[in-house]
Amino acid sequence: MNATERRIRISGVLIALGLLILFVSLIPNHALAFVGFAAVGVPLLLAGIIWYLISLLKHSSES
């Protein structure tokens, strides 16, 4: 596994975790669920997306 694939693995796991939190946060109709989504789910999703875009940029600069 090369460096790009390792970055993609991290990105995929972050996004899957973020989506899992989004999924769980939509079950209860409670203010705490929104807090969980906004404070944990959104940062994980954004981190995963940004990490994926970084991996694309680094891959193109490496090759």
Added chain:
Amino acid sequence: MTGSISWVIIGVACALALVVGLRPQLTRTREGKILAFLALFIMPAMTLVMGFSEHMEHATSTKFCLSCHVMHDYGQSLLIDDPSYLPARHFQNNSIPRDRACYTCHTTYTMFGDVSAKKRGLRHLWVQYAGTIPRPQDVKLYDPYNNRECLHCHLGARNFESASPHNKTADILTNAKSGKLSCISAGCHEFIHDVASIKDQTIWKGATLP
């Protein structure tokens, strides 16, 4: 309850992200690269927007509003067994949807208003979970209650236009419609969420809060 399409989209997005994350070797082919772009960019970005939209929809429900401890007495005020209390009368007679009772009359409150209202909404969440929660009777509206919230249902209705208290003098209706006279001013519909006296009130047992 969240729409089933949303559940499916989130589930599919999660599965795709997991597949690409656990098998990054897939991206060695052209098809794999397209799949990765879909799974790690398009789908998460789409579900992020969708998730926020679903949460905003949840936030319009009575259950969501009453999930904060400070709102408990405001919820109880919808069940006061006295028709002179305006929110109770509206809630008990189904004049407003019971599952959207708060949002129907407070359309610009916290997350649903402008940027400053949204900032207040986030501060309310902070206070609820990390700050000092005020007493229910200390909770006040930031801005005077806008007659617009009443008029979007009552304007033009016969029982509003021709009600004798509204026509006691010629300018009452005109001033109410222009916002010069508040619907909830003293001598008009002044009994709103009187949470300070909620413990002394009789509670109507005919309905339960969502």
